[in-house]
Amino acid sequence: MSPVAGRGREVRTSQPHNALGPVGAPRLLAGLDSAITTVGLDQHLERWGRLPALGSASILDELDRSGLRGHGGAWFPVGTKWRSVKRSVTKRPVIVANGAEGEPASGKDRLLLDGLPHLVLDGATVAASALGASRVIVHVPAARIPAIRSAVEERRRFGLDSVDTEIVEAPDRFLAGQESAAVNTINNRNPGRPSFTGTRTVREWGVGARPTLVQNVETLAHVALIARFGSDWFRRVGTPESPGTALLTVTGLWPQPRIIEAPLGLPLQQVLGLSTEDAGIFQGLLLGGYGGGWVPMAEAMVMPLTEEAAREHGSSIGPGVVALLPSQVCSLSEVSRVVSYLESQAAGQCGPCVNGLAGLDHSMETLAFHPSSLRGGTSRILAHCDLIEGRGACRHPDGVTRFVRSALRVFSDHVASHLHRGPCRSRIGPCLPIPTVRRTVRQGRETK
Numbered sequence: 538m539s540p541v542a543g544r545g546r547e548v549r550t551s552q553p554h555n556a557l558g559p560v561g562a563p564r565l566l567a568g569l570d571s572a573i574t575t576v577g578l579d580q581h582l583e584r585w586g587r588l589p590a591l592g593s594a595s596i597l598d599e600l601d602r603s604g605l606r607g608h609g610g611a612w613f614p615v616g617t618k619w620r621s622v623k624r625s626v627t628k629r630p631v632i633v634a635n636g637a638e639g640e641p642a643s644g645k646d647r648l649l650l651d652g653l654p655h656l657v658l659d660g661a662t663v664a665a666s667a668l669g670a671s672r673v674i675v676h677v678p679a680a681r682i683p684a685i686r687s688a689v690e691e692r693r694r695f696g697l698d699s700v701d702t703e704i705v706e707a708p709d710r711f712l713a714g715q716e717s718a719a720v721n722t723i724n725n726r727n728p729g730r731p732s733f734t735g736t737r738t739v740r741e742w743g744v745g746a747r748p749t750l751v752q753n754v755e756t757l758a759h760v761a762l763i764a765r766f767g768s769d770w771f772r773r774v775g776t777p778e779s780p781g782t783a784l785l786t787v788t789g790l791w792p793q794p795r796i797i798e799a800p801l802g803l804p805l806q807q808v809l810g811l812s813t814e815d816a817g818i819f820q821g822l823l824l825g826g827y828g829g830g831w832v833p834m835a836e837a838m839v840m841p842l843t844e845e846a847a848r849e850h851g852s853s854i855g856p857g858v859v860a861l862l863p864s865q866v867c868s869l870s871e872v873s874r875v876v877s878y879l880e881s882q883a884a885g886q887c888g889p890c891v892n893g894l895a896g897l898d899h900s901m902e903t904l905a906f907h908p909s910s911l912r913g914g915t916s917r918i919l920a921h922c923d924l925i926e927g928r929g930a931c932r933h934p935d936g937v938t939r940f941v942r943s944a945l946r947v948f949s950d951h952v953a954s955h956l957h958r959g960p961c962r963s964r965i966g967p968c969l970p971i972p973t974v975r976r977t978v979r980q981g982r983e984t985k
């Protein structure tokens with residue numbers, strides 16, 4: 538089975554499907570045309586039919602059997618998550634379809650929201666009915682609101698959903714999609730910043746103090762198909778441990794990033810369609826985005842696309858970002874730019890972020906551009922990572938240290954070259970996408 542690729546934000550898929558569901562890998566993207574014109578309600582119903590009326594127990598059982606996990610970043614089993622919201626019900630829960638997609642290198646949620654909004658909204662409807670929710674909220678960046686608003690209005694006119702859907706704008710921040718940050722935005726309290734959750738999670742105490750299910754939009758789109766075609770169909774692609782497909786945003790392989798849908802469990806070399814010779818022009822592969830980790834090319838090529846394999850390599854599939862770094866680029870300047878961006882995105886609430894990330898940013902910048910001034914070499918950077926890890930109220934600092942540690946490991950030759958011969962003179966780049974961040978003065982020094 539081969540993955541399905543598109544150019545830039547475009548995808549081109551024409552996979553056969555029938556009443557028993559799409560055959561093969563393109564599932565979510567099956568039939569989406571190359572221009573990503575929004576699939577309207579008529580076309581959506583013609584393609585997929587209406588959602589079947591499923592009881593709560595039966596959809597929860599199907600989700601358990603399907604083995605679907607969350608595609609927002611954590612890869613947590615969806616059936617377990619939904620059951621925990623249902624268990625904690627003292628009030629009717631709230632469903633949040635989370636399309637905030639703060640990760641700069643990811644574009645798959647944007648593709649779904651613009652092209653296939655009804656698949657996402659179907660998944661939210663299934664969740665609302667399974668959990669007896671009182672509200673459904675779609676949490677998306679400003680640019681996605683027109684497409685989703687028009688889809689919500691279409692469904693309203695058609696009388697499709699029993700629970701009305703609201704739309705809340707997600708701030709343009711890296712952490713906006715973190716589940717407590719999404720809840721804070723919706724509650725209009727400390728928007729886009731994670732909370733100190735203590736022992737209570739948003740599943741118990743979330744939007745309006747109600748139990749809240751925050752589920753990524755790709756996950757909800759998979760739910761919409763499982764509700765129609767069942768768990769056995771879902772498991773026809775992928776491996777028994779990692780069933781189904783995943784949307785990946787691939788950067789660095791083609792002139793523009795592409796979004797592809799790939800079966801889980803397939804070796805990355807096959808997913809990317811790379812020959813061994815082509816793989817040799819890259820110095821490393823970043824999996825999971827800026828909270829993920831770098832993997833050496835030789836290992837990445839044989840690594841199956843599963844969360845377990847990614848974790849064994851010190852990474853994660855995360856939100857499905859795959860970035861390849863060409864050999865002629867200065868990897869350390871790329872890593873430094875990303876760390877600087879991540880430092881600027883910290884919420885500034887806990888010590889590891891306020892002090893730790895600023896220090897790490899400074900050390901990586903020194904290693905990249907003024908290595909002779911780096912006191913203590915990489916051991917000092919690693920000791921700094923030790924001090925930060927596990928100390929934040931959210932996982933942001935841990936994501937940054939994973940990114941840094943993996944870079945020091947995978948680019949160790951380049952690190953040695955900087956330390957012994959000085960910064961390299963490569964003028965190629967920048968390669969990894971970083972949004973423009975307002976220049977601010979913080980703690981007496983300027984951040985980019």
Ligand code: SF4
Pocket residue numbers: 712730731732733883884885886887888889890891928929930931932933934
């Ligand atoms: S660890 Fe950082 S990003 Fe997370 S809550 Fe604390 S200050 Fe905010």
